[in-house]
Amino acid sequence: MKIRLLLASLLLSGISLAAPEKLFDGKTLTGWKLKGSDYWTAADGILKGExxxxxxxxILWTEKSYKDFTMEFEFRFSGDIDSGVFLRNENEQIQIGTSRSLKRDMTGSPYIGNKGKYPQEAEGVKDLLKTGEWNKMKIVAKxxxxxxxxxxxxxxxxxxxxAKSEPGPLGLQIHPGVKMKIEFKDLAVEEA
Structure with missing residues (x-):
């Protein structure tokens, strides 16, 4: 009886009992589709774009589409990179690394492609970002x-x-015009 009451209260409070969906199995590119050059590899729990x-x-796109979600992952890079996570389409992105247009790090900032700009800059990134080490990012799209x-x-x-309200895939980017390497691990998404 107590377990039923606990489960009922969790469901009513909106807490999800479902585990986040893993986007990367650690070994293969299963569940992903490629657009552009074949720069992505998978091995030993790391998804590498070089x-x-x-x-x-x-761009490595998820085969599945998402509407409202929380995406969590770790990323690592060193040197000059221009990457990011596309949210449902190529016009909405969260930047990772140096903006080609601004010539400075804009990690965590939204890049709105159809307007071709960064409408708002993430705060405190310089003190938080660990170049050459694993960084954890969480993106909530609601x-x-x-x-x-x-x-x-x-x-x-x-x-x-x-932003469009219809579901779309999530994408990981390697920007043209820069020789770069970025690594991702523990990619997971939970739909709202």
Missing amino acids: SDDKKQSS GNTYTVTLNGKQVIEYVSDT
Whole structure:
């Protein structure tokens, strides 16, 4: 009886009992589809995107689409990179690394592609970001609001005036024009 009451109260309070969905099995690119150059590999629990001297574009998209979600993952890079996470389409992105247009690190900031700009800059990233080490990022997308947490601290809450309400895939980017390497692990998403 006590267990039933506990479960009922959890359900009524909106707490999910479902475990987050793993986006990466640690060994293969199963569940992902490639757009652009073949720069992505999977091994030993790490999803690696590394461009070559051609410096072409590459996006790794989830095969599944998501509407409202919380995405959590760890990433690591060193040197000059321009990457990010696309949210439902190529026009809404959370940046990881250096902006090609601004020539400075904009990690955690939204890049709105159809407007071609960063409408708001994430705060405190310089003190939180650990170059060459694993960093943990959480992105909550609820409707047109994006909340980003970096290494346990919220760095931005942004309300997009261009976000579409329909579900779409999530994407990991290698920007054209830069030779770079970025690694991801423990990628998971939980639908709201």
